[in-house]
Amino acid sequence: MREIYSLERSDFEDYFVSKGLQKYRATQIIEGLYRTKAKSFEEITNLNKDIKKMLSDDFSFSTLEIEKVQKASDGTTKFLYRLADGNFIETVLMVQSYGYSVCVTSQVGCNMGCKFCASGMTKRIRNLEPFEMVLQVLLIDNYLEQMEKRVSHVVVMGIGEPFDNYDNVLKFINIINDAKGLAIGARHITISTCGLVPKIFEFASYPLQVNLAISLHFPSNEKRSAYMPINKKYPIEEVISACKEYYKKTNRRLTFEYILLEGVNDSIEDAKELIKIVRHLNAYVNLIPYNKTKEDLARTSIERRDKFFEYLIQNHINAIVRKEHGTDIDAACGQLRVNTMKEKEEKE
Numbered sequence: 001m002r003e004i005y006s007l008e009r010s011d012f013e014d015y016f017v018s019k020g021l022q023k024y025r026a027t028q029i030i031e032g033l034y035r036t037k038a039k040s041f042e043e044i045t046n047l048n049k050d051i052k053k054m055l056s057d058d059f060s061f062s063t064l065e066i067e068k069v070q071k072a073s074d075g076t077t078k079f080l081y082r083l084a085d086g087n088f089i090e091t092v093l094m095v096q097s098y099g100y101s102v103c104v105t106s107q108v109g110c111n112m113g114c115k116f117c118a119s120g121m122t123k124r125i126r127n128l129e130p131f132e133m134v135l136q137v138l139l140i141d142n143y144l145e146q147m148e149k150r151v152s153h154v155v156v157m158g159i160g161e162p163f164d165n166y167d168n169v170l171k172f173i174n175i176i177n178d179a180k181g182l183a184i185g186a187r188h189i190t191i192s193t194c195g196l197v198p199k200i201f202e203f204a205s206y207p208l209q210v211n212l213a214i215s216l217h218f219p220s221n222e223k224r225s226a227y228m229p230i231n232k233k234y235p236i237e238e239v240i241s242a243c244k245e246y247y248k249k250t251n252r253r254l255t256f257e258y259i260l261l262e263g264v265n266d267s268i269e270d271a272k273e274l275i276k277i278v279r280h281l282n283a284y285v286n287l288i289p290y291n292k293t294k295e296d297l298a299r300t301s302i303e304r305r306d307k308f309f310e311y312l313i314q315n316h317i318n319a320i321v322r323k324e325h326g327t328d329i330d331a332a333c334g335q336l337r338v339n340t341m342k343e344k345e346e347k348e
């Protein structure tokens with residue numbers, strides 16, 4: 001049986017047409033699921049009994065269990081969800097000046113193996129299905145609704161490499177973007193990738209104006225390969241030529257993420273190399289404070305970070321320093337999941 005939250009509008013339309021029904025039924029069910037937020041087929045009030053019966057024969061109406069909620073002093077809230085197969089994933093709600101942003105997990109674990117990343121410490125167990133990503137957002141939207149708020153932005157920057165689960169992630173985006181459903185605007189959605197080049201090319205043909213962020217982090221192949229194994233497969237030049245093509249085709253501005261690691265990639269020499277790479281792309285550089293996950297890596301000091309930042313600005317690079325969220329909870333992607341798994345192992 002298919003999961004009801006894994007269907008996008010065109011899937012519902014195809015389904016209803018195949019049953020000899022009208023296409024507009026798709027809008028009715030989308031409104032029922034994402035506006036009136038029915039918790040069962042019974043609760044979808046704008047569909048008649050026969051259609052509800054048919055739907056319940058053909059689709060499951062699963063949800064996610066909330067295992068743990070951690071709230072930081074700045075309002076950042078982490079949700080640890082338990083999936084039907086017992087795996088855990090985490091989702092973060094961030095309170096921003098411009099709204100409420102949800103950081104979504106796309107895989108259980110991750111195979112990219114970046115040395116500084118908590119998620120990379122556990123191998124990928126499986127990809128998430130579209131409904132498992134949709135529910136991460138929907139359940140947080142329900143949580144916010146109690147305070148008369150709603151989710152305004154979504155970033156696919158949680159556990160996993162979204163371009164390693166490409167089809168499901170794009171379906172998820174189509175679902176949350178539907179104007180009759182959660183209606184998260186494409187420009188309010190960001191996907192972050194460590195640089196899977198063929199998928200960057202493919203993504204250039206995706207019709208929605210979704211933002212793309214590239215985890216560059218290191219300005220030379222030597223350094224990048226030492227911390228990000230994917231760089232051996234897709235080195236910086238290939239990532240950049242894919243980005244150029246992407247920009248030419250879509251005109252969408254790219255973001256390059258750059259974690260500042262003390263003594264590793266934070267000198268003025270590093271900044272110079274970074275400028276050479278991004279200069280001809282109309283891109284932002286997002287300087288990210290490192291959340292400690294490893295003993296031998298440290299966060300760059302504020303003074304050094306400011307120097308690096310100023311140098312980029314003086315050289316006409318659009319740089320920003322990412323504001324930190326939830327530093328008093330397990331803030332780094334994947335930390336809550338890894339820590340909970342450790343706790344459970346210790347108890348057993």
Ligand code: SAH
Pocket residue numbers: 112114116117118156157158159160161162192193194213214215257259288289290291292293332333
């Ligand atoms: N796999 C995707 C998305 C998930 S990670 C990607 O690589 O982009 C989201 C962002 O958090 C990436 O830029 C990632 O490099 C960064 N990140 C990972 N570990 C981090 C840490 N310990 N501190 C700060 N940022 C981290």
